[in-house]
Structure formats: C-alpha cells, structure tokens
Amino acid sequence: MAIWSCRNVLRRPINVLLVMALVAGCGGGGGSETPPPVVDNPTPPAITKTQLQEAARFASQATFGVPFEALEPMARQGEDAWLSEQFALPITRHSPTVVDILQRREAGEFDAFEQDIEYLIFARRLAWWHNTITAEDTLRQRVAFALSQIFVVSDNVDILEVYPGALSTYYDLLLTNAFGNFRDLLAGVTRSPAMGIYLSHMNNQRSDPNAGTFPDENYAREVMQLFSIGLFELNEDGSHRLDAAGRPIPTYDNDDIREFAKVFTGFSFGGPAALFGNNNDPRFNVPMQMFDVAHETGEKRLLNGFVVPAGQTGDADVEMAIDNLFNHPNVGPFIGRLLIQRLTTSNPSPAYITRVSNAFADNGNGVRGDMQAVIRAVLLDPDARQTATGETRGKVSEPVVRYVSLLRQIGVESDDGFIAALGYFLQNETRQHPLSPPSVFNFYLPDHQPAGSLSERDLFAPELSITNANTVIAWPNFLDAVLLGGFVTDPPQGFSEVRLTPDRWLAIADDSTTLVDEINTLMAFGRLHPETIAAIIESIEPYEEAPLRVALAVYYVAIAPEVIVQQ
C-alpha cells in the first residue's frame, strides 16, 4: 500500500527530501527552454547573500516554505526556470492519503481509541497537513490553497465533514486544474459534488408550478459574484467601469441569477446506479451527473445577450453557461486580483492587474485562461519581483501559510514517516484552516479595509480581519508551544510524534549573530529591523543551551511584524 512505501521514504528528515527535490533538475543555466550547455569548469559563480534573500522572498510567495539549503539552488536556477520545473512535477494528490488512512482504520489500527469514529473526519485533515508539509510540488499546493479560498467549500457543512473523500477529492480537483485552464477549473468546480452540496445545486430541480417551487439560486449567484466575474464590470486594470452618471455598472441582476439558476438544475450524485435525488450512494469521487428529467427546459437568457436555446440537454446548457462566464471580460482582472492577493500583495497596482489580465486573456499562443501563464504573470511581475520595500506593498502572511512554512523551513521528521497534524488548535487560535472557512466568503473578504490609516488610503488588507486582540496574541502562544515546547507537536493517537529538525541552526547556535543572520535571510529575506536583530541577540545571549537559543530566535523572528507582513 502506498502509505507503507511512503513511510519508508519519509524516515529521512523532510528537509533532506526537499533539498533533493529542489536541487533536482537544476542545471545552473537559469533558462527555461534550452538545457544548459555542458561546461568543463564545474565551479558555479558565487551566490550573493542578496540573491539568497531574494530566493527566500520568492519562496514566501510561491511555496509553502523551503529550507535554507534550498535557497542557493533556487537562486542559481532563477525564478522562471524554477516555475517551469514546478509546473512539470507530478501532482501530490490528497485522496490517496485519505484512502490509506481509511484502510488503516478498516484494518483496526484505531479501534483502541475512544475517538475511532473521528478518523473519518480526521482523514482529510491528516492528508492535507502531511501532503502540504512534505510535497515536492509545493507551488501547486500553494496555488491550490489559494484557489480553495476563491472556490470556497467548507467542512462546516456536516456531510462534507463526515464523508472523508468529499473534501480531499475537491482539493485534488483544484490541484489538478491549478496548472491547467481556468475554464476546466470552473467547469470542474461547477460539477463537483462537494460544491453541489455546499452551494446546494446538487438535487436542484426545475420549477414546479403546481408545487409553487423554483430553482435554487444559490450557486447561480455565487458562481458569478465569487468564482468568475464579480459584482461590477471591470476594466482590465481591475477598476470599475462607470456609467454616464459615474456609477459602477452591475454585471448581473436578480433576473440573470434566476436564468442561471435554471441552467444549474438536474444535477445529482453520479455513479452506475445514480438516480436524481438519490443520496444513498454519495460518490464524491465522480462529478455530479445531469438528469434531464429534473432539468429546466426552455431557453435561458444569460449575460451579454447570450441565449441558451430551449430543448437542449442539461449538460449542453451547463457548458454554454460556463462559456458565457469564462469569456466575460471581467474574469481576468477579477480572478487575477484574487490570486495576486493570495500570493504576493493585498494592493496590486492597476498596471500589475493589467499584466495579469492580459496573461489570462492570451498566454502568448492565443489561449485564454491558461493558469500557468497567469501564475507566471502573478509571480514574475516586476511589482512582485522588485526588491524595494514600500508603504503599500505586500500582505499579511496567512496563518496557515506561516505555520506550514515554518515547519518546512526548519524541517520535520517522525518515526513512522507520517507528518501527522489535524490543525484544530491552529484553527481555533488563528481562525484559519484549509477548507474550513465560516462561509462561502472565505476567512476574509478581498475588499476588507481596516479602519484608520489603511482605509484612509483606500488600501485593502484581507488577512487583518482575522487579526484581532485575541488572535494576534494566540499566534505567538501557539508558536511558543511548538518551539519552546521542545520542537515537537502532538499528533492524534496512532501516529508518531512529529519532531522539528533545526539541526543546521543548533550547530551554529553559539554564534548568536550568525544564527540570527541566517534565520533573517530565510524567514525575513534580510528585512528584520536592526532593533529587532539587536533585541533577539540580547535576549538569547544569556542562555547556553543551543535548543533554547534557536527556539527563542525563531520565535521572535516568526512573530515580528516585519516578517508576518511580507513585502
């Protein structure tokens, strides 16, 4: 079984694996298209500290964290080549891990535990943490997490929590399409059983004049408002188009929602013996199936004058509706801005959004919606790559990204090779856990403007809406438990203790300046304030124990505002 082989491989510390992954395929040339020429002199040019810091900064935007040893190969490789390599890596899917855990449960491994039944719920969380912490395809994992905050589903709906495959299959859909085409992503999400449950277009049926019922409008509304075009017509730079009176122009009205609601009728769970409305065999691992018997007949008047003709199959209607949305000029700037906000900055310039919009509209080969082109545009944009700091740059690093990054930067290992975590404590303390937001509006709104200097400057900072007096203190206390609690985390019963492996830093711990400097490079891209550096060094100097010095130094760096807000 996969999990056993997985365990054997993972007996080695993870950071070693990561380094292997990140070094592999790196030829030292930096060009993405042609293989580097073979050179006689194997001595590569020296990498400067500034280059290491830049590699670390790029990693904060494009990965779930890399260890210090990965910075030099990344810097040598260059961002563009690194992206090409990541695009080509095999997908670390989450469902196979869930299947393995369920098989272990079936085999009775967790029978002795009081919470045996809970492993049905734990499985998808265990899979998320283990895979995200250990995956080589960390760019894909990071983008999928970003997509999961756009195409939102949540385990706060019971059925999605208790069916272990429901959310891991959904996440695999995001992983699979993260480097594909946006149209496939939108179609896949629309047909996904998890989304069908979450936004209730599963078992949505045609209107019934006798019963006085109408199609459910939920998905019809949110697919437009949140997943594709947004509320208002946009220019390619993300600004609102205005009518003659200077007001923004709504992209749709309630009548449009009702027309789209008709399109999204007739879906139920699929499978060989599927019947409309039958939930007795909920198959989350196949797309929802269209049942024309429950599909609204008649024409549907969609956006921009497009009419879906009467008498088509439901599947044909849905494809036309997806095309209608996909080809709307808003998608590039709307989705582009959301991806920028998740990866690089809360306040992209109009020019930055324009460049990403253009990449969405045409990847250079006439293809619209090419996600690789969009991701390249987001991460390689001059605004994202330029090294100067500024008043309005950057974003609050998301709690989940912060924590996973810390683990991947330090490295983790466990006796059974499985990096087991459930994330409940982190969620309770920081109000964030993958696929567990409170509503379809995610953990925060993209247009959240904190009162005071930020709203005065019309600036956005979504993540600050989960940064309050409670969570801002909970984060350091959470880290305190992990770092000063002995570099270990408690896994659920049945899994080995997870140990952090700061060996590299333990070895240089007696030299406070060097220690803090290296942590500064990796975790802060060299941007710790001089006063912060001085405070850390003075605080750790009195102690002799290397683990305490390292734990304290990492703790201070990880809670410093200049590290939590990444520019």
Added chain:
Amino acid sequence: MLNRRRFLTHSCSLGAALPTLGSGLLSLAAMRDAAAQQADYKALVCILLAGGNDSYNMLVPTDTDQYQQYANIRSDLALPINDLLPLTLDGTDGRQFGLHPGMTALKTLLDSGDASLIANVGTLLEPFDPVAVNEGRSELPVGLFSHADQIQQWQTAVSDNRTAIGWAGRIADRLQSANPSNGVSMNISLSGSNVFQSGNNSTEYSISANGNGAVAINEYNNPDFFGTNRRTALDRILATPANNLIEEEYRRRFRAAIDQQLIFSDAIAQAPLLTTTFDAANPLSAALAQIGRVASVNASLNAPRQTFFVTVGGWDHHDEVINNQARMLPMVANALADFRSILGELDLFNSVTTFTISDFARTLTSNGRGSDHGWGGHHIVMGGDVNGGQLFGEYPLLSPNSPLDVGRGIYAPTTAVDNYFAELALWFGVNRGDLDQVLPNVTRFFDPTSNDTPLGFMSS
C-alpha cells in the same frame, strides 16, 4: 430614570463648553470621569444571525386567511399551524401570530414583557414604492439580495455605498477619540473583527467566551528572569514604527492587544462568578454569559457605554431550512433566556439592550428544499428598557399579489434598518441632533427634530 435625564442635561452643557469638539456625543467621553457613571451604564448587544435567517418561519401569521396564504406561498416550507406557539402580542391590529415551535424560551420572554419583535425590517434608501421601483426611478440599496453587501449594510446602516465603518464604530469614534489612551475599547466583540464596531479611529477589542476572555502572551507577565528577558525583547521588537502601512497596522494591533489585555484581565478578574446556570454547550449562551461578566465590570473598564457583538453563523438555508431552523432557532431562544437570567443576577437587565440583525430574510417561495435570498425580515429585541410583549413595525399581509412582493415571495421591508437602529441609538444616549452622524441616512426615514420616536420599542 432620573439618572438618564440628568445625564442628558449634563452632556448638553458639556457639549456647549467644548465647541471645538462640537458633538454632544463627545461629551459622553467626559462622562467617564463622572463618579456616577455606573448608575448610567448602558450596553447594546448585537447578535448577528449570519447568512440570512428565514424569519418568515420564525414569526408566522395564524389568522385563518393569512395562515392559508402563508401555507400556499411557502409550499413545502410551511410549518404546520398546530406546531406554532401562539403569541399574545400588543400592536398587531388584532392579527394573530405564532412563533417557531422551537422557541418556547422566546415565547416566555415575550409573555413576560422582557422582549419584543420588530416586523419586516430591512435595508432601504427611501420608503418602498412598488410603482417607482417598476418605473426604475427608485433608489435601491446597492447589492440587494447579496450576502456580502447586505450583511455589511445591516452593520453600517449605509445602503447607498460600500463602507466598512459600522454604526457602533461611529459612536466609538466620537466617544473614544477624545480619550484614546484609555485602554480597552468600549466596543467588545466575541466574534473577532467586524464591521459594526469598526470606526475611523476605533476598533473592537476581541475576546473569547473561554475563561476570562483574554489571554496574556506567554511569559510576558512572568517576573522571573526568563519572563522579563522575553518581555524586554518583545517590547523592543514592537517599538519600531514601520514604514509599511499594513505592517504598522499589524504592529499597532499587536502592541495594543498586549497592553489592553493587562487592563482587561485586571478588570474581569473582579467579575462575580455567575450562580445562574446556563447552557455552556450553546456557543451563543457562552458568549452572552461572557458579555454579562464584562458588562458587570464596566466601571473598572472605565466604560459607561459599551457595545458587544456576537455572530451566530450558518443561516443560509438554501437547503434543509426546516431541519436547520429546528436546530438553530432554539439555540437563539434558549441563549436569550439564559442571558436574561444572567443579567438579572448581575442587576443589569435594565442597562443592557440586546437585538438581532441578519443579512435578510428569505424568499417565501421554496426552491424545493429551502429558500433563497430575500429582503425584509423579523427581529428580536430584549431588555429591561424594551417595551415588551409587542410587535413593532408592520407585518405584511401575505398574498401572491402583494405590492411588497418583488418576486418569488421576497417582501420589501416596511421598516428601514435606520429606524430600528435610531431607536437603539437614542436609548444609548446619542443626542437627536447627532443621530445622523451615527446613522448617515436616518433623516430619509425619521425626523430627529420631531418629538416622535423612530419605532417606539424603547421605553426611556
């Protein structure tokens, strides 16, 4: 109560004495120093039912004809008439209403005069006129029927544009800006950052329902070497103002949270242990109990006025609305009853007014399993100063031909949120002349210079 009258008089004279500050509201800040502040203590508790409570199944007309209309329109979503809890409400023009069968605790509060209901409240920019709407010459709220907009507008009381400043935030701006170093915000949230309590210069203080609500940063208050060493380092790290505005805001929140926690924890440590039992497994009960404890130490927090905010999520019942409401409405009703008992024990029931808000009610017509986004909805107010046992506002006459039905059984509001909130704001101590500073569109619906009340549900 004499205290209130005296307070208003007092605040007027202070307002005149501080012309540069201008607002009578500002003079509330001066009240902090008044020795008699506790006697005048007032708090508003806002319960947000996030997602859009289908309140046409919370309060149902039960006259024969109106129930029949209800049953016809709601189709498979109609509650059986015999299940509804019959209410005896004043102010219904002789109409009969029943309460959702799971809300027996609320029926008790209504019967005892501790609570009232407000019918069909919603966001508006002008009184609803179906002819004007059809002719396209009506000004309507932006983002009608959309969660993000409507949930925001219920907190901002501004429906003509998008703002992140809530009406409790506007009050705090005026009360606290005169005394910003005073420690813990007068706006306290059990549900984290929120729009309702966000001002231009003020923000909420977030606590949890657990323990004493706020935890210290580990070791920060530990007097041994390890503690002081860490405290020194942290203070230094947080002492450097940042050039980046987001970083500076993060740093400011971090620093303020540490400082405010010390003040808050000192204060709440003096709160009495409650002898009233409440359902700690009900998250709303637990949150309201914590609110009661905080309110009881308002003097230690130097806060003669406080607002509290708590969210109960999960009301977006496009699916399974019957089963979900049967589970969730009792939670709300039971928590209100618990809170009433707790406030009674703390002798604060007359000082605390609790009210519900929600994105919208929902389509009266069914989508076969649930209901979709609507507009006007019904709400609950509770407190010793509430004129209890009544129905305020107008419950629409249900009919397929109702002029209020804008489609699919979505009923346009017959009372604007502005009136609902104006009643609460005036009770809270906002001067009539300042009302439009707190509720910018209020004069579209209510003339503050008149002697009228906005709705009449508060008794003083």
